[in-house]
Amino acid sequence: MTSPTRAPQPAPPSSSRVTVEVHGLTKSFLEEGRGEVRAVDGIDFTCREGEVFGLLGANGAGKTTTLRMLSTVLRPTAGQARVLGYDVEASGExxxxxxxxxxxxxxxxxxxxxxxxxxxxxxxxxLDPARVPERVDQLVERFGIGEYADARVEKLSSGMKQKVAIARTLAHDPPVLIFDEPTVGLDVLNAMSLLEVVEELRAEGRTVIYSSHIMSEAERLCDRIAVLHRGRILALGSLEELREATGLHYLQDIFVHYVKTAEG
Ligand SMILES: Nc1ncnc2c1ncn2[C@@H]1O[C@H](COP(=O)(O)OP(=O)(O)O)[C@@H](O)[C@H]1O
Ligand SMILES: [Mg+2]
Incomplete structure (x- = not known):
């Protein structure tokens, strides 16, 4: 069901290294009453270092399932995914x-x-055990955790817990970060500080894959956006490219355009 207005799928800036490659990635679940459900239905995309790549989709679009396959929590039904060249099935560790x-x-x-x-x-x-103490100090410093670093996490405020949770995700200094709807349930200030962290990670040259259903976040953060709907990528490009392809300005309108076209 490829729509005639499908946006072009441009290559990301070719100067930087490819970090994530996804080809034909598919996941089916057997659901009672519904039979086989293709939560992710043959998607393709590539990410590069220094890029925030957005997966934009409503509830049930297949965002989390995609990201769980990338992070080796779920096995693909078909297709491949590689992170830094490592295949998610063959080289999980x-x-x-x-x-x-x-x-x-x-x-x-x-x-x-x-x-x-x-x-x-x-x-x-x-992480190389010899690097661990220095890495922990760096993160304590970076996230301003110092004063609370030796208190049990259960005693911390929600904002501090969030900082620890993000720092924990970065603990092993990974070049690729996945944020799956990270601002759900956060107050405005905590959400803002999370978006700032994502921007810093990009500036450090990391790859960030960021899933959201919030249009303003994707507009602000993402270098390229994949519109995901019923397990398929309906369009993929920078905001500018999606605007050109649709003649629409706001991401919300662009999103609705692709979904309605796909639904026929
Ligand atoms: N473990 C599972 N078993 C059965 N169906 C699932 C499972 N996980 C997800 N699904 C189904 O797959 C589809 C995509 O879900 P999900 O990836 O969680 O979407 P999103 O994260 O975009 O909200 C939904 O229809 C959901 O009900
Ligand atoms: Mg989800």
């Missing part, structure tokens, strides 16, 4: 070492301190 996954529900262990949390996740995700 290398993939997990190469990426960090953050969502609004990223859990922390309430009884660990912030410092213990960072130490733990750095080691679990295979």
């Amino acid at each position: 290398d993939v997990r070492r190469s990426l960090g996954f953050h969502s609004a529900s990223t859990a922390l262990y309430p009884r660990l301190t912030a410092r213990e949390t960072l130490d733990f996740f750095a080691r679990v995700n295979r």
Whole structure:
């Protein structure tokens, strides 16, 4: 069901290294009453270092399923995904070492301190043990956790918990970061500070894959946006390219245009 107005799929800036490659990625689930559901239905995309790549889609579009396959939590039904050249099925451990996954529900262990949390996740995700203490100090400094670093996480305010949760995602210094609807449930200030962190990560040359259903976030953050609907990418391009392809200005209108065209 490819729409005639499908946006072009331009190559990202070719000066930077490809970090994530997804080809024909598919995931089917068997659901009671519904039979086989293709949550992700043969998607293709490529991301480069220094890029925020947006997966924009409504609830149920297939964002989390895609990101779980990339992070090796779910096995693809078909297709391939590679992170830094490592295949998610053949080289799961290398993939997990190469990426960090953050969502609004990223859990922390309430009884660990912030410092213990960072130490733990750095080691679990295979940062060179010799680098761990220095890395933990760096993150404590960067996120202003110092004053609270030795308090149990359960005692922290929601804003501080969020900082620890993001720092935990970065603990092993991964070049690729996945943020799955990270601002869901956050107040405005915490949401803003999260978007700022994402912008810093891009400036450091990392790749960020950012899923959202919030148009303003995608407009502000994403270098390229994939419109995901019923497991398919309906359009992929920079905001400018999507505007040119549709003749529409606001991302919300662009999004609705592609979804309505796909629905016929
Ligand atoms: N573990 C699962 N078992 C069965 N169906 C699932 C499972 N996970 C997701 N789905 C279905 O896959 C589709 C996509 O879900 P999801 O990837 O969570 O979407 P999103 O993150 O964009 O809201 C939905 O129809 C959802 O019900
Ligand atoms: Mg989701």
